[in-house]
Every structure is written in structure tokens, then in C-alpha cells.
Amino acid sequence: MTAIYINMRLLKLKLAKYFMKIKSTQITDTFAEAFKMHGTRIIITAETKEWAVAAAQSVTGFATSVIGCKCEAGIEAEISPDHSPDQRPGISVLFFAMDSASLGKRLMERIGQCVMTCPSTACYNGVDEGNEIVVGGQLRYFGDGYQSSKKILNKRLWRIPVMDGEFLVDDVFKIKEAVGGGNILIHAKDQNTALKASKAAVNAMRKIPNVILPFPNGVVRSGSKVGSKYKALIASTNDAYCPTLSGLVKNTEIEPGVNSVLEIVIDGLTLKDVEEAMRVGIEAAIKPGVKRISAGNYGGGLGQYQIQLHKLIANGEK
Amino acid sequence: MALHLKLHTQPDVPLEADCISPDRMQSLKNNEISSMTVFHGNRQVKLGDFFDCKGTFDGEITIDGDLSNIKHIGASMSLGKIIIEGSVGLHTGAGMQGGEIIIEGDASDWLAAEMLDGKITVKGNAGHMTGCGYRGSSIGMQGGEIFIHGNVKNETGHVMRRGLIVVGGDSGDFTGVNMIAGTIIVFGTMGIRTGAGMKRGSIISFNEAEILPTFSRNCEYQPTFIRFYAKYLEKNGFLVDPSYANGSFERWSGDSVEINRGEILLSKHKNK
Numbered sequence: 001m002t003a004i005y006i007n008m009r010l011l012k013l014k015l016a017k018y019f020m021k022i023k024s025t026q027i028t029d030t031f032a033e034a035f036k037m038h039g040t041r042i043i044i045t046a047e048t049k050e051w052a053v054a055a056a057q058s059v060t061g062f063a064t065s066v067i068g069c070k071c072e073a074g075i076e077a078e079i080s081p082d083h084s085p086d087q088r089p090g091i092s093v094l095f096f097a098m099d100s101a102s103l104g105k106r107l108m109e110r111i112g113q114c115v116m117t118c119p120s121t122a123c124y125n126g127v128d129e130g131n132e133i134v135v136g137g138q139l140r141y142f143g144d145g146y147q148s149s150k151k152i153l154n155k156r157l158w159r160i161p162v163m164d165g166e167f168l169v170d171d172v173f174k175i176k177e178a179v180g181g182g183n184i185l186i187h188a189k190d191q192n193t194a195l196k197a198s199k200a201a202v203n204a205m206r207k208i209p210n211v212i213l214p215f216p217n218g219v220v221r222s223g224s225k226v227g228s229k230y231k232a233l234i235a236s237t238n239d240a241y242c243p244t245l246s247g248l249v250k251n252t253e254i255e256p257g258v259n260s261v262l263e264i265v266i267d268g269l270t271l272k273d274v275e276e277a278m279r280v281g282i283e284a285a286i287k288p289g290v291k292r293i294s295a296g297n298y299g300g301g302l303g304q305y306q307i308q309l310h311k312l313i314a315n316g317e318k
Numbered sequence: 319m320a321l322h323l324k325l326h327t328q329p330d331v332p333l334e335a336d337c338i339s340p341d342r343m344q345s346l347k348n349n350e351i352s353s354m355t356v357f358h359g360n361r362q363v364k365l366g367d368f369f370d371c372k373g374t375f376d377g378e379i380t381i382d383g384d385l386s387n388i389k390h391i392g393a394s395m396s397l398g399k400i401i402i403e404g405s406v407g408l409h410t411g412a413g414m415q416g417g418e419i420i421i422e423g424d425a426s427d428w429l430a431a432e433m434l435d436g437k438i439t440v441k442g443n444a445g446h447m448t449g450c451g452y453r454g455s456s457i458g459m460q461g462g463e464i465f466i467h468g469n470v471k472n473e474t475g476h477v478m479r480r481g482l483i484v485v486g487g488d489s490g491d492f493t494g495v496n497m498i499a500g501t502i503i504v505f506g507t508m509g510i511r512t513g514a515g516m517k518r519g520s521i522i523s524f525n526e527a528e529i530l531p532t533f534s535r536n537c538e539y540q541p542t543f544i545r546f547y548a549k550y551l552e553k554n555g556f557l558v559d560p561s562y563a564n565g566s567f568e569r570w571s572g573d574s575v576e577i578n579r580g581e582i583l584l585s586k587h588k589n590k
Contacts, residue, residue, distance in 0.1 A: 045542075086545040087564070122542045148518065148579070150501060150543050152482065152550055159543055168542040 020310050025285075026292040027309050032183045032278065033297035034305040037066075038103050039096045039178030039269050040133075041126030043079060044115055049089040055118035056091040059110045063095070064215050065265075067224070067235055071097040071106040072180060072267050074212030085124045086168070092126055094212045096267045100175045104133035107173055112139050115169075116160070122168035125155075127269075130176030136169035182266035182274035182307055185223070185241065185294045186285050187258045193289035194260040195219075201264055204284035205277040211268040223263045226298060238296070258291050271305055279312040319373040320401075321351075325383025327368050331359040332407060336390035338365075340398025340417060344375050386426060392419045395436070408445075411438050414462065424468070428452075433481065435461040439554070443468035446490070449483050450476035459483070459500065465554050472509065475502045478519065486556055494521045497580060503547065505556070516573050516580035522547075524562050524585040533572030538586055540566055562587045 020027040044059070046052040056075050063073035072095070079090035095110075097103035115123045116139060123136075136158040140147040143160040149171065150157045156171035184201065188194035202218035205211065213219075228236035239249045241261045246254035254261070264281055268274035282293050293309070300306055321343060334357040337343070343351055352366030365371075369381075378399045385391065385406045392400045396415040405423030412431040419438045427445035430438050431452055444466045450473055451458030458477040469487035476492070478500040485502070491509035494502050497516040504523045513521050514530060522544065529535075548563035567583040 047540075085549070086542050087549055087560070088542075088545065122546075148520075148581075150520070150547075151480065152547065157543060157546065159541075165539040166541060166543070168546070 020313060022286050022313070024288060025290045027282065027313060028292060028294035029308075029310050030294050031297055031300070031306040031308045032181070032295035033300060033303035034179050034181045034183075034271070034274060034307055035098075035302070036304045037072075037096045037098060037178045037180035037267065038100045038131075038175050039094060039180075039267065040103060040107065040130070040173055040175045041076065041269070042093050042095065042107070042111065042115075042173065043085060043090050043124040043126040044093060045079075045084050045086050045088040045090040045122050045124070046118070047088060047120040049078070049091075051118060051120050052089050052091045055115045055121045056093050058114035058118065060093055060214075061114070063106075063110075064220070066096070066098055066180070071095055071103060072212070072214040072265075073110075074214045074218075074267075076212055077209065086122055088122075094210070094267065094269070096178055096180045096212075096214075100131045100133065103175050104135070104173075107133065107135050108138055111135055111169065112142070116142070116162070116167045119164050123170065125170040125173040127174040127176055130174035132172040133175055134171065135173045136171040139167075139169055176269065178267065178269050179271045179274045179305060180267040181303060182268065182278050183296050184264050184278055184281055184285065184309075185296055186262050186264070186290055187253075187255070187292040187294065188260050188262070189257055189289040189291060191260040193287065194262045197285040197287045197290045198262045198264060200287065201281035201285040204280040205264065205266065208273060208277040208280060210270060210273040211266055211277045213264055213266060215263075215265055218264055220263045220265055221261075223261070223296060226302075253294070255291065263296065271307075274305075275307055275312060275315075278307060278309075279316045282309065282313065283316065319376070320378035320380050321371070321375040322373040323379065323381045324370045324372070325368060325381070325385060325388070326370050328384065329358055329368060329387050332387050332389050333358050333368060334389050335365065336393040338379065338381065338388075338391045338400070339393065339395040340375070340377065340379060340400065341395050343379065344377075344398065346375075348372070348374075386424075392417075395419075405442065411436070414438070425466075427471070430459060430462070430464050432457070433459045433462045433464070437463045438465070440464075440466040440468065443487070444470045444474075446471040446473055447476060448474045449478055449481065450474070451478075457498065463554075465556070467555065469506065475500065475521075478502070484551060484554070484556060494519065494580075497521070501547075503551070513572055513580055513582050515576055517576045518579045520581050520583060522567070522583045524587070527582070527584055529570050529582060530573065532574045533570040533582060534574065534578075536569040536571055538566045538568050540564065541569075541583060544583070559587075 060073040076092040084090035140158040160167040198219045223238040224235040225238045240253045246252045337354040348371045354365040389408045392411045394413040399418045402421045409428045414436045415434045421440045424442035425444040429448045449459035463482045467486040472490035475494045479498045483502045485504045488506035497519040499518040548558040565587040570582040
């Protein structure tokens with residue numbers, strides 16, 4: 001059996017000519033399988049940037065993957081007082097879920113528990129078009145009848161009395177169709193190299209607007225495959241990319257010299273944003289010791305979008 | 319070119335010209351506009367007896383001349399734009415349902431009385447009863463925005479139900495009297511009995527004011543929504559000193575002779 005595995009790995013090496021190579025890093029001729037999701041942007045402002053960040057970190061906590069967290073969320077950008085709705089420091093946060101109703105529920109829960117509770121904050125809708133979901137209009141009942149509203153610029157804002165003054169929140173938030181699950185996989189010679197490359201990729205991707213990287217520091221090490229030998233589980237470790245299993249599993253994607261793989265998952269408000277984030281991420285991750293960059297997919301049978309890596313690089317060169 | 323009306327004969331008594339409205343004029347030719355009926359006192363006359371009419375309607379009507387004796391311009395209008403190059407008479411924009419009126423000079427009493435929607439900007443002063451309800455009416459302004467860069471006289475926002483009134487200068491007595499809801503912002507000083515009988519709504523001033531004894535003081539705090547409004551006001555030509563908008567406001571609740579859910583917010587910036 002071991003001999004068969006070795007042969008397969010050798011076969012892959014022979015196929016290397018089909019791989020694009022930039023410097024010493026091969027770009028696999030494959031695609032990231034991305035999904036149609038629903039997304040929104042919320043803008044959190046506060047008296048100081050620290051409080052806005054605190055609320056943003058809290059509201060995006062436990063939101064790495066829809067599989068276990070019901071939504072994916074992350075900090076998109078800082079907003080200067082000049083560009084924020086109420087002239088205070090702000091943070092924009094993106095949320096994604098598989099459907100609009102589910103995302104609406106998550107917004108209610110998270111804004112209510114993580115933003116309203118955070119001193120001095122206010123929370124605004126940050127998307128111009130899409131389905132309207134009533135959030136402030138539900139949270140207002142926390143005001144126990146003392147809440148009041150203001151209508152300005154054709155939108156209603158609720159003022160909910162709280163112990164440090166008022167929590168100001170938009171009546172409705174808008175949810176639009178979005179794209180989730182864009183990804184790249186960085187195959188490196190060791191963990192240190194993989195961490196450095198992924199950090200560089202994350203830094204580059206975070207400069208792209210309308211996208212978030214929902215995992216810790218933008219990076220995920222526990223990539224998953226669909227299904228499990230245990231019936232109760234819908235997903236399990238992506239054994240094909242686990243270096244410790246490269247000699248055990250038939251379908252290993254770990255080539256000789258690779259000892260660590262890290263994944264970066266990208267959710268965005270449009271396909272174009274996700275593609276651009278992937279492209280700059282790949283370019284930034286190309287470093288000595290990074291043997292290969294590939295992407296995760298399910299054979300194209302699940303996701304609505306297939307983002308071809310070679311095409312991305314070629315478009316970037318144009 | 320916009321439709322252009324020019325006053326060539328000053329009326330001896332007020333001229334009731336509610337026909338000067340984009341809704342009424344949008345599909346008419348100039349000769350038809352000139353023969354529209356207006357009331358000169360109690361006599362029916364033609365609009366052309368007082369106004370020259372030029373250009374074609376492209377969504378905008380420009381009116382030249384001293385119109386302080388012309389009433390009801392833009393009354394009940396729902397679309398388009400009227401630009402009044404001078405001052406204008408009573409009931410301008412009364413019952414307005416949409417569109418925009420810009421008055422380069424002053425506006426007289428009952429400006430935007432019982433307005434439903436739309437936007438009115440007055441570069442000069444306005445008279446009594448701005449955005450109010452007519453006598454006997456339980457509801458005044460129900461929506462829309464009124465921006466007055468100068469002063470207003472008494473009973474601004476009387477029985478106002480919704481909408482925004484911004485006064486760049488001072489307001490007279492009884493600002494927001496019997497107010498039901500909505501927002502009144504006064505940059506200057508307010509006269510006596512502000513918010514008397516108000517149920518809900520907000521009266522915001524960047525100056526001190528005399529508060530009725532039926533109001534109770536709540537606290538001094540920094541209302542976030544005022545910063546939101548400040549940004550919007552700047553877009554509409556009002557310079558809001560950040561130290562005011564970002565500063566503390568004293569909150570008074572009232573009027574306790576009513577349901578006590580209204581508020582008067584007074585900037586404390588000057589006291590610092």
C-alpha cells in the first residue's frame with residue numbers, strides 16, 4: 001500500500017509541468033469553490049476607536065464558519081470620524097450567512113448582545129441595496145416604552161435609553177446576495193514559513209474592500225472536508241491536506257518537502273471582490289519555502305462559483 | 319430652460335396663487351399658464367395679469383419679483399422644484415406633499431403649514447406659524463424638512479407630528495407648542511414657553527433657554543443622534559461647530575401637563 005502512495009506522489013510530481021510556477025512557488029491549476037451567500041455590512045461607531053474595536057471584536061466573535069457558528073463575520077475596515085455616520089471613530093463589519101432570514105436573526109442577536117452592551121456605541125446599516133431586515137425596530141423594545149425614533153434621510157433611527165446615555169441603531173439593515181468560501185491553500189516547507197506567508201497574504205487581502213477573512217487572524221489550519229466516518233458529523237478534518245497523514249491516505253495533496261498547510265477563507269459582497277482578494281493573497285504568499293499554492297473545492301458539484309487560480313494570476317498580469 | 323415667472327404688476331391686495339405649482343403647470347403651455355385663475359382679493363383674475371411667463375417646464379419653476387403679497391405658492395405641490403428669487407407671502411408650501419421650494423429672501427407666516435413631505439429652504443427669515451397646524455386642526459406638519467437660515471417668529475412647529483424644522487437664527491415664543499413628535503433645531507435663542515404642551519418630539523437648541531416648570535431636568539449627556547444630524551445639517555448649508563455637536567446637552571423631559579415624553583436638549587457648550 002505504501003508503495004502505491006509513493007507512486008501517486010511521484011505521479012503528481014511528473015504532472016508538475018501543468019503547474020504555473022512563480023519564483024519557486026507552484027500555483028496549482030485548480031479552482032476555489034465558492035458559494036452564494038447573503039451578506040451585510042454594519043458600521044459601529046463609538047466615542048473612541050478602542051470602544052468601537054471592542055464592540056466589533058465582540059460582535060464578530062465565534063463567527064468563523066457557518067457550519068458551527070451559524071454565520072461568518074469579520075472586521076472589514078476602520079472608518080475615520082470624517083467618514084463615519086456620526087463623526088465618531090467607526091469600524092465596518094461584514095456578516096455572511098446562507099440565507100437572508102438567518103442572517104437577520106444573527107444581526108439581532110449579535111447587535112443586541114455585543115454592540116448595544118458596549119459603552120458609547122451606535123450601530124448603522126452599511127449597505128445601500130438589498131432585502132430589508134428589521135433590527136433596531138426589534139431591539140427598541142429593550143427601551144421598555146422609553147425608546148424614541150428619529151427619521152432622517154429617509155431612514156429611521158431608534159434611540160434606546162441605556163445606562164450611559166442612548167444606544168442609537170438603524171431601524172432596518174439591508175442584506176444582499178454575496179459570495180462566501182473563496183479560499184487559498186498555502187503549502188509550505190514548515191509551519192514557520194506557512195505562518196509568515198499566510199500573514200503576508202492576509203495583510204494584502206485586508207486592503208481589499210468588501211471582503212473579510214473570518215478565521216483567527218484570517219487563517220485556518222483545520223480545513224474540513226464534507227462528511228465523516230462518524231454519522232453525526234457533517235464535516236471532518238481535510239485529511240488530504242494533513243501532513244501527518246500524507247503517508248496514510250490515498251488522496252493526499254501533500255507533496256514531498258511540504259510539512260505545513262494553511263488556508264485563508266474569503267467572504268465578500270461580490271465575486272469580483274473575492275477574486276481580487278484571492279489574487280493579491282496569492283501574490284503576497286509567494287515566498288521562499290512556499291512550495292505550492294492551491295485552493296479547496298468539492299469537485300465543482302457544490303458551490304455556484306469556481307474561481308480558477310491560473311485565470312486570476314493571468315488577469316492580474318494584464 | 320426652466321419655466322420662468324416674473325411679477326410685472328404688484329397686487330394691491332394679496333393674490334392667492336395656489337396654481338403656481340409644478341403639479342398644476344407641468345403639462346400646460348405658456349398661454350395656458352397665463353390664463354390660469356387666481357384670486358386678487360375676492361376677484362377672479364388671470365395669472366397673466368400679474369406675471370410674465372417664459373420658458374418651458376423642465377421640473378423647475380423660477381419666480382422673480384417681490385412676492386410678499388402672493389399667497390399659497392407651491393401649496394399642496396408634490397413634485398418638482400420652485401425657486402423664489404425674492405421674498406414670498408403667506409402659506410407658501412402649505413400642505414406640500416413633495417418636491418422642493420427654495421426661497422432666496424424671507425417667507426411670511428404659515429410657511430409649510432400642515433406640510434406632508436418635501437423640502438423647503440428659506441435663506442432669509444420666516445414668519446409666525448412655520449410648519450404648524452391651522453387653527454382647529456389637531457395635526458400640523460406631518461413630514462418633510464424646513465430649513466430656515468434666518469429667524470422665525472412664534473409658534474414654530476405647532477402640533478407638529480413628524481419631520482424636521484431647522485432654524486439658523488432665533489425662534490420666537492411657543493416654539494414646538496403642543497408638538498406631537500418630530501424635531502426642531504434652533505441655532506439661536508428661543509423665546510418663552512418653548513415646548514408648552516408637547517407630547518413627544520425633540521426641541522434642540524445650541525443656546526440656553528427658559529424652561530417651563532412643567533419640564534423636569536434629566537441629565538447632561540452627549541446624544542449621538544445630534545452628531546448624526548450635524549452632518550446632515552452641514553450638507554444643507556448649516557455650519558455646526560463640532561464643539562457644539564460633540565459637546566454635552568442638558569436634557570429636559572416634558573411637558574408633564576401632557577404625556578411627558580417630549581424632550582428639550584440644550585447645548586451646555588457655552589457654560590464650559
